[in-house]
Amino acid sequence: xxxxxxxxxxxxxxxxxxxxxxxxxxxxxxxxxxxxxxxxxxxxxxxxxxxxxxxxxxxxxxxxxxxxxxxxxxxxxxxxxxxxxxxxxxxxxxxxxxxxxxxxxxxxxxxxxxxxxxxxxxxxxxxxxxxxxxxxxxxxxxxxxxxxxxxxxxxxxxxxxxxxxxxxxxxxxxxxxxxxxxxxxxxxxxxxxxxxxxxxxxxxxxxxxxxxxxxxxxxxxxxxxxxxxxxxxxxxxxxxxxxxxxxxxxxxxxxxxx
Amino acid sequence: xxxxxxxxxxxxxxxxxxxxxxxxxxxxxxxxxxxxxxxxxxxxxxxxxxxxxxxxxxxxxxxxxxxxxxxxxxxxxxxxxxxxxxxxxxxxxxxxxxxxxxxxxxxxxxxxxxxxxxxxxxxxxxxxxxxxxxxxxxxxxxxxxxxxxxxxxxxxxxxxxxxxxxxxxxxxxxxxxxxxxxxxxxxxxxxxxxxxxxxxxxxxxxxxxxxxxxxxxxxxxxxxxxxxxxxxxxxxxxxxxxxxxxxxxxxxxxxxxx
Numbered sequence: 001x002x003x004x005x006x007x008x009x010x011x012x013x014x015x016x017x018x019x020x021x022x023x024x025x026x027x028x029x030x031x032x033x034x035x036x037x038x039x040x041x042x043x044x045x046x047x048x049x050x051x052x053x054x055x056x057x058x059x060x061x062x063x064x065x066x067x068x069x070x071x072x073x074x075x076x077x078x079x080x081x082x083x084x085x086x087x088x089x090x091x092x093x094x095x096x097x098x099x100x101x102x103x104x105x106x107x108x109x110x111x112x113x114x115x116x117x118x119x120x121x122x123x124x125x126x127x128x129x130x131x132x133x134x135x136x137x138x139x140x141x142x143x144x145x146x147x148x149x150x151x152x153x154x155x156x157x158x159x160x161x162x163x164x165x166x167x168x169x170x171x172x173x174x175x176x177x178x179x180x181x182x183x184x185x186x187x188x189x190x191x192x193x194x195x196x197x198x199x200x201x202x203x204x205x206x207x208x209x210x211x212x213x214x215x216x217x218x219x220x221x222x223x224x225x226x227x228x229x230x231x232x233x234x235x236x237x238x239x240x241x242x243x244x245x246x247x248x249x250x251x252x253x254x255x256x257x258x
Numbered sequence: 259x260x261x262x263x264x265x266x267x268x269x270x271x272x273x274x275x276x277x278x279x280x281x282x283x284x285x286x287x288x289x290x291x292x293x294x295x296x297x298x299x300x301x302x303x304x305x306x307x308x309x310x311x312x313x314x315x316x317x318x319x320x321x322x323x324x325x326x327x328x329x330x331x332x333x334x335x336x337x338x339x340x341x342x343x344x345x346x347x348x349x350x351x352x353x354x355x356x357x358x359x360x361x362x363x364x365x366x367x368x369x370x371x372x373x374x375x376x377x378x379x380x381x382x383x384x385x386x387x388x389x390x391x392x393x394x395x396x397x398x399x400x401x402x403x404x405x406x407x408x409x410x411x412x413x414x415x416x417x418x419x420x421x422x423x424x425x426x427x428x429x430x431x432x433x434x435x436x437x438x439x440x441x442x443x444x445x446x447x448x449x450x451x452x453x454x455x456x457x458x459x460x461x462x463x464x465x466x467x468x469x470x471x472x473x474x475x476x477x478x479x480x481x482x483x484x485x486x487x488x489x490x491x492x493x494x495x496x497x498x499x500x501x502x503x504x505x506x507x508x509x510x511x512x513x514x515x516x
Contacts, residue, residue, distance in 0.1 A: 163509030
């Protein structure tokens, strides 16, 4: 690549989160950065898009004057769509980065994740895309080890390509850099949320329910992302958007009678 | 199955949509119905969940007094979670149905779909789940042919099981019943939205952008859902929530150096 690559960056924690600041700082070493990120936290927005209402974008100087940045009133997926069609007006995007998410997007968390949905949206448009997450929900999480890992991964993606995928889900354990054992290429572990709702009454004595829960892994395979993370490795899962369960197709002939 | 099955129903067009009314009417022939559906349209909400705010449910008699129904302030996925944990308090659910959606969820539309995300959420909890969509966006769409097809599919699912999957994406062409040629078991077609944003100014002269677009298929395979629908068949795609692109795993070893 002779000219500097154009790198689009978004996230779901919002444009003021420290995770996206780390990502912008590191990615700036490699290319021309365009940021379009939500103006408010949009965690767990999945692949939600805004169709019932208009969305708005506003120029932001939060990353300094050398970085083209916009805050957007829409979801993470809206950010990618408006970046491509309005901000960059169809100009080539060489790489899309999303995150660094505050909290894990390993296992089936990918399905709920706004961070990964932004990356997936770019990949569906043929743009190589990487979502990054640090396993630390704290707003003041320490992204210093993540910065080194993200730097290596961006360098590899730009110099050597993304193999036979154009979407990666990268999760980073909450550890100092020298305690991270390495990087493993993995499959998505099987797991789910064991949920509960906290029940309460609002000031007008009307009942409400507030979602809470903990994640349960139903999978301990050494080739899974959860195994990697629990054993102090960074996990990288190649991701696709074809949700067909091919092996089940021949098992469904009993449905084909009208 | 000796006792009457418990069938959970949701959708993304909201509890007042005619598509969910058709689904409730047909499913009532087979089991005890519990409806938890959004109190407002939630199209294109993807797998979004509500974590920053509480949600509320209110009992509804919209389907008559024999049907246990609640309207919910949350997303389609929230509806499934609160149905399971609060309304049914962990009681067994034999089948989850979502829809009938007003509009196609074929091809990659599944990824944006609140209807399919509700069904997927149930399937991730081990509940057999089917999402139904009619290829007609109109609020007053004619669901009479859909009713016959849905009846057959529910009967088959309850009597013969769901083969090697527990999640089906069913799309129905906008045709009278006698013009529908049959049912085909398919894979998800490759396709994407060609998008544009309508730009406008609000009454205060502030610019806004409103998403629009048309769907483009990049796939004409006769084994795809789009081919089936364009040739007047109902399409059934078995769906999974493991998004790993397995074939790409060996191609990513160049990322494994820290």
